Amino acid sequence: MMPYDRFMAVLSGKKENVDRIPCTNSVSVCTIEFMKAYDAYWPAAHKDPVKMAKLGSAAHRLCGLDNVSVPFCMTVEAEALGAVIDFHEDTIKWPSIREFQVKDPSDLKFPKDVSKAGRVPVIIEAIKKLKKEFGGKVPVNAYMAPPFTSISSYLVDSVTFLKWLRTSPEKVHQFCKDTLDLYIEIANLYKDAGADVITLHEMGASTDNISPKHFEEFVKPYLREIIGHLKSPTILNICGSALLIVSKMVECGASAIAVDERTPINEARNFVDKIRPGYPIIGNVPAFEVIHLGPIERIREFVRKDIEDGADMVAPGCDFWLETPTEHVKAFVQAVNKFGTPPPRKNLF
Amino acid sequence: MSESKKESIFKRLAEAVVIGDTKMAEEGAKEALAEGIQPYEAVINGLAEGMKVVGEKYETKEYFLPDMLLSADAMYAGLNILTPHIPKSEMKSKGKIILGVVEGDVHDIGKNIVKVMLTAAGYDVVDIGRDVPTPEFIEKAKSEGAQVIAMSTLMTPTLMSMKAVEDQLKEVGLKGKVKTIIGGGSVSEEWRAKIGSDAYGKDAMEAVDKVKMLIDSIMAAVEVMKKEKKE
Numbered sequence: 001m002m003p004y005d006r007f008m009a010v011l012s013g014k015k016e017n018v019d020r021i022p023c024t025n026s027v028s029v030c031t032i033e034f035m036k037a038y039d040a041y042w043p044a045a046h047k048d049p050v051k052m053a054k055l056g057s058a059a060h061r062l063c064g065l066d067n068v069s070v071p072f073c074m075t076v077e078a079e080a081l082g083a084v085i086d087f088h089e090d091t092i093k094w095p096s097i098r099e100f101q102v103k104d105p106s107d108l109k110f111p112k113d114v115s116k117a118g119r120v121p122v123i124i125e126a127i128k129k130l131k132k133e134f135g136g137k138v139p140v141n142a143y144m145a146p147p148f149t150s151i152s153s154y155l156v157d158s159v160t161f162l163k164w165l166r167t168s169p170e171k172v173h174q175f176c177k178d179t180l181d182l183y184i185e186i187a188n189l190y191k192d193a194g195a196d197v198i199t200l201h202e203m204g205a206s207t208d209n210i211s212p213k214h215f216e217e218f219v220k221p222y223l224r225e226i227i228g229h230l231k232s233p234t235i236l237n238i239c240g241s242a243l244l245i246v247s248k249m250v251e252c253g254a255s256a257i258a259v260d261e262r263t264p265i266n267e268a269r270n271f272v273d274k275i276r277p278g279y280p281i282i283g284n285v286p287a288f289e290v291i292h293l294g295p296i297e298r299i300r301e302f303v304r305k306d307i308e309d310g311a312d313m314v315a316p317g318c319d320f321w322l323e324t325p326t327e328h329v330k331a332f333v334q335a336v337n338k339f340g341t342p343p344p345r346k347n348l349f
Numbered sequence: 350m351s352e353s354k355k356e357s358i359f360k361r362l363a364e365a366v367v368i369g370d371t372k373m374a375e376e377g378a379k380e381a382l383a384e385g386i387q388p389y390e391a392v393i394n395g396l397a398e399g400m401k402v403v404g405e406k407y408e409t410k411e412y413f414l415p416d417m418l419l420s421a422d423a424m425y426a427g428l429n430i431l432t433p434h435i436p437k438s439e440m441k442s443k444g445k446i447i448l449g450v451v452e453g454d455v456h457d458i459g460k461n462i463v464k465v466m467l468t469a470a471g472y473d474v475v476d477i478g479r480d481v482p483t484p485e486f487i488e489k490a491k492s493e494g495a496q497v498i499a500m501s502t503l504m505t506p507t508l509m510s511m512k513a514v515e516d517q518l519k520e521v522g523l524k525g526k527v528k529t530i531i532g533g534g535s536v537s538e539e540w541r542a543k544i545g546s547d548a549y550g551k552d553a554m555e556a557v558d559k560v561k562m563l564i565d566s567i568m569a570a571v572e573v574m575k576k577e578k579k580e
Contacts, residue, residue, distance in 0.1 A: 163419055166415050207410070208534060288505040288535060323506075
């Protein structure tokens, strides 16, 4: 079975049709060893579509991961709205915001043409290249920061923004409403370029940051809106504690949800099955503590437990750690091969 | 002044912190001073009591980050008015802590909340900010004569910076003399064990408990040494 068919079957709720559980990562799949292997170092790989495509497919090529994924950054949307990004030239560091200049929705700088804003054209080009090479064989994932995370983490100073949830809720809504179309447009541009799945990485909305009530008020409506406008399959990914909001995550309407180790899969499963029996949950082998640190025996043990707990796709639910040894990613995929073939059958009655 | 009047001012200060009302905290603090209440008492029985409630609400998941941030603002607003009036002799510190976000990470919300909780609990916190170069933790601990170094990071890539501080502490022979505590989004008990930190606080409330434990252990060790010297 091709990774594409395996992946799509799970996303469309037909996991009974797969030969084994997919092993994926729908956020950043790059490591420094992968950069070395394809001469696709940061920061160049953020701005060069050829390098981006190579780096985004390295984990598939070298380790057999069941998907390819671009970009490797959550500041793309903020950049499109005028944020100035520090790419840390000559070092390998996550891009960051130089200065938080936005204090009011009127400070946002909307691009005339979204398809030409910031790195959006680079990502579109990288998706096209990946689609050309892997179309129908390996699923092409494109991930992005949705409004809440993008605005609260990369456009407005986080402390100020989080206080507004209580002191100026109308302002928070204004930010989300004003920018919503831009996020929808970016997602659709990725889709049209050939992305098979769009992952909305709402890491700023875990309950480590905000309450379930605020998730309901400020996050869910906008995610629903974006997902409703997308014609492609979608994954809603939240790293950080999300057990208290898993039902709300499902209600956002994505094809699947993805979580990291701070949301126990078996407990999430219980909540989710009450409202949507069998709805796909992706996760949650720790990217740092397990896949990066290893050792290989421990990676195997976590994968086995993850499948036993009811993960429909095995994934970290968070970016691969940059220093992860390639051997560990290989062991991660091989463990899913071993313990996920055939996928465990659930006794539904 | 009647005890009940005093009590009502303490209650108002605590309430201001719990609901995160900066103006109410300022007014309460001013009233406390005007009524001749000992400012130290107003801090301990008013502001700090409120912060204790906030901490409990955070632990039981009734409060989240936005609530903590607003409560912290209210507490500092009250503190800024009250502390200048506390005589130095009354500033009883339970211990000194160097607190910072490790090198490479600029996320300091969690660190700031830990600072609020430690301050409210009566510790002297030296805040050295975010993205702090490794040697600065050690230099500050030495120059300030601190008992504890508290480090925070939200990100996984910067976990290694915590290990770097631990390694340097060992190199300069301060490991064990200055205790360390780590916390933050990507930090875990497992990571603590791996790098040999003295404690891990899963949140700001636990951080306060663990810091107390660390400082108590230092004090106990000092007592033992004193005794041994005498004998």
